[in-house]
Structure formats: structure tokens, C-alpha cells
Amino acid sequence: MGSYGMLAKRAVLTDTPVMVQIQELLRGVKGAVSLAQGVVYWQPPRTALEKVQELVWEPSISRYGADEGLPELREALTKKLREENNLCKSSVMVTAGANQAFVNIVLTLCDAGDSVVMFAPYYFNAYMAFQMTGVTDILVGPGDPNTLYPDADWLEKTLRETKPTPKLVTVVNPGNPSGTYIPEPLLKKISDICKNAGCWLVVDNTYEYFMYDGLKHSCIEGNHIVNIFSFSKAYGMMGWRVGYIAFPSEVDGFAAQLLKIQDNIPICAPIISQRLALHSMEVGSQWVTDQVKDLVKNRELLVDALSPLGEGAVKGGEGAIYLWAKLPEKFAKDFEVVRWLANKHGVVLIPGSPCGCPGHIRISFGGLVEADCRLASERLKKGLEELVRDGMV
DSSP: OOOGGGSOHHHHTSOOOHHHHHHHHHHTSTTOEEOOSOOOSOOSOHHHHHHHHTTTTOGGGGSOOOTTOOHHHHHHHHHHHHHHSOOOSEEEEEESSHHHHHHHHHHHHOOTTOEEEEESSOOHHHHHHHHHTTOOEEEEEOBOTTTOOBOHHHHHHHHHHSSSOOSEEEEESSOTTTOOOOOHHHHHHHHHHHHHHTOEEEEEOTTTTOBOTTOOOOOOOOTTEEEEEESTTTTTOGGGOOEEEEEETTSTTHHHHHHHHHHHTTSSOOHHHHHHHHHHHHHOHHHHHHHHHTHHHHHHHHHHHTGGGOTTOEEEOSBTTEEEEEOOTTOOOHHHHHHHHHHHHSEEOEESGGGTOTTEEEEEOSSSOHHHHHHHHHHHHHHHHHHHHHOOO
């Protein structure tokens, strides 16, 4: 017994998770190959897993740890942030994945009713995090039609003209769902715009090691900037759930308020997962870079598979593990196309609508070894050729 009307509006009005819908679709299609979820095909470093295996019986693994993370892991992360990311004035909190890190930040910085800024195509889970915390005034800015770079001029105008000033601006670099990176000069310009307007900038760096064609990832630091990182993709730790926040040390009260949120959601990230993260870091980031190199062939296969969509339809892929493609104009209902490709051709993608861009699709090239990716590419190309030629028949 009960009433739907008694459920919290902030939950009811939050978008249904697209990955839940995709998982249901996958369960209903026998033999389908997934290019949907943002995962990598590798596991954590073998030596790190072996060390963790030995720790299972250690009593500390089954106890709570410090809310902000194991001291030795935070020390290693502080060193990494300084040496790899040039972040020298940031404190660290370890979280149960980057998604939880983002929710921590939203709860710490935003009140229900605040306005915030994202850029399309945006990361669907970040959008949902705003919705479910009551931050429903979400201003969505455009990306450059050719590069998908966030439109800094639009941002400056919007922050200047919107009253009260939006509380927070967020970007993913390199991008999810687009696979587009933000060049350092543009990132600095966005940062300066936010600083001058008096609002926060939150940068999700989950795919920092996933850069191609000689491009370099960069981070920026300031008392108005919060950076998010993750172990999930880089070290193949999706199911272990470890991310971390790098927040400005000089901002009074930030750490104390962040700890309140942390203590009431996970208390701490799983201890055994934190130990695995630490041992993975000991193997070194070069291990990650070596894995990422193998994804270039996957990207090539899928760019070819998307060729039936025509010249200029495919964007991104400079970083992360994603390509972003525009469907023919008459297929604005992208979820119907995704279902059709799954049922008719046995390949599963993410529709663009949950990312603010109907009529598009996201393709992940990280989750399959090359042989499986080749099979998926063949299916996808055949399906798109049929879609363009005959429609969904």
C-alpha cells in the first residue's frame, strides 16, 4: 500500500539512469555485443591484485577507516597530484568512485534552487546528481559544432547576465560522452571566467591518462576549482569503486563540510579497494599508458564502422574512450535506433538524449579486446548502412 505522490519529488523527477535501461536491453538480446558502458577491458595490475589477495584476513580490512581515506593512499595521491598534475595547493579526499565524489561536491557547494552550468553533450550522471539534490536550474551551454569545445563566450555572457550568479560550472576533460579534450588555454579561460564571476569550477579528470595522437592532458588549480579523479578506468578498477577529490586547501571550512557529507554517505571508501589503489599506484602510471595504447586500434575500427553516417557526423575520440556521432535528421528518437541496432544487429550503444543531445549516439571503444571490437564494428557498420539506406525495417 502507498501513494506515488508520497515519494520525494527530487527522486521522482530525476532522470531514469540510462545505463539501467541499457542493462535491461542487454538482458533481452541474446549474444549482443556492448559498446555502451564506459568501461575498460583490463583488470588491475596483477602484482597489485596478488598483494590484496594476501590482505583478506587482515583485521583492518574489515573495519572502518578514516573518512577522508587511508593516510598512506592520500600521501601517495598528494605526491601524484603534485608531480603529474601540477596541483600543489590541493587537499585530497578518497571516495567510493568519481560519481560519489561529484555528489559530495554538489552537496558541499550547492543549495537546492541554485543554478549551475553544464555543456552539451553532458555526462548524464552529473546531470542526475544535480536533479536528485534539488539543483534543478541547470543551464546547458553549447559546444562548438566542429570541435565540441565548451563555448566560453556563451559562458561569460551567461554568468554575467544570470542573477543570482550560477553557483557552479562543471566540465569533463577529456569528455564523457564526447571523447573531446579541452585544450589548456581554453580550460584556463573557462577558469578565469568562473573566478571573475565568483562561481566554482568542477573539473572531472577521470580520463586523464586516456589521450591520443600526441595530445596532453592538463589540470588547473585555484581557490575556486575542484578536481575529480578516478581509479576505475585507468587501473581497471570499475567494481572496486575508488575515486578522489582534489580541493583547495586554502578555502576555510571546505574540508570540514566535505567530511560531513562523506561520513553520511560511505563513511569511507572500501578499505580493501583503497589498498588495491595504493598498490596499483606503486606499479606506476606507465602501466596505464601501455594499456591505453592498445585502444587506438579499437578507435580506428569504430570510426570506420560509423562511416555510413557521412562526413562530419563523427566527433571526439581525441581522449577518453568515446566517439560521438550524429544520426540522420529523421532519427531524432535515438533510443529507438539503439533498440533497433541491439535487436536487429546485436550491438548496443548509448543514446544521446540522456546527454542533452537527441539524435546522437555515444560509442565506447574501451570495453572490448580488439577481436571482439572488430566483431562489434562489423555489426555496427552493417546496421548503420541499413539504417541510412532503408531505415529501421
